[in-house]
Amino acid sequence: MTEQAQVRRYAGSDAGTPSTDLIPPAPPWRVFDRSAASEPDPFRTTEAMVDAVNAALTLRRPLLLTGRPGSGKSSLIESVARQLDLGPVLRWPITSRSTVDDALYRYDAMGRLYAERLNDGEPTAISDYLRLGPLGTALLPNSRPRALLIDEIDKGDIDLPNDLLNVFERGEFEIKELARLKNQGPFEIQHADSIEYSPIAQGRVVCREFPFVVLTSNGEREFPPAFLRRCIRFRMPDPREKELTAIVTAHLGEAAVGAATDVIKTFVQRSKDPGAVATDQLMNAIYLVTAQAPDEQERRRIVDLVLAKLNSDNA
Incomplete structure (x- = not known):
């Protein structure tokens, strides 16, 4: 703390010579280069919280977390993914414009069209213009489940929970643009969170291990009973x-x-x-x-x- 106090800070005046000293170091939770962090961020759990996580893992059901802002809802999944070696957490922050289709995959049809025009009509590879979204990446047939955070689902459209149910219940989805090309492929499609690619045949993705899904909600609205009964629900304690x-x-x-x-x-x-x-x-x-x-x-x-x-x- 003493070293931090000696770092020069903004003094509220333009007078004087500009300082070349470093600005104050960031708090641990605002260090974005996790590879440079010496230790993972500590996260404190309760017995009830652990029970909820294990129930969701065992039953292959999403874990719906509610509670005050800043109560650790989005931090819990990091702790689980780290301890169970589920890989980097996939993140889907919800807005009023979020749709399940966008979270599964995106097809840049306009980008492909422009590229063909620039190349005098030469055909392009459709796989270059497809990319999996966070939900689509989580549903890939991995030998170990991935961890997916669907953050602030209560900010989404009223139909979003029911649309999610269809994907969660089936554990699969279709890439329509590839399904039309049944006699071609498989196509190598890029993941949402990395430069890795996975082969997808006939446009169909079926998960092998259902992902560990955490949905967070600040309690801004209620969810349909059909959605709630398919989730493990837990309120983060104050x-x-x-x-x-x-x-x-x-x-x-x-x-x-x-x-x-x-x-x-x-x-x-x-x-x-x-x-x-x-x-x-x-x-x-x-x-x-x-x-x-x-x-x-x-x-x-x-x-x-x-x-x-x-x-x-x-x-």
């Missing part, structure tokens, strides 16, 4: 002061906890209002006050800035 202290210790060490007890208590107080603050805000606040070693007045400003209420436009 951490109490003891659990929060353990989380901070795991990420930042005991020294950070000792230097930020007041921040934890402030967070606990504000979290009594449901949806007001999230656990990742607490981590950000503690990292800032311990890394910058601010005076008391600046410390209060930082805590108020970072622990601003989520359910208010101007907290």
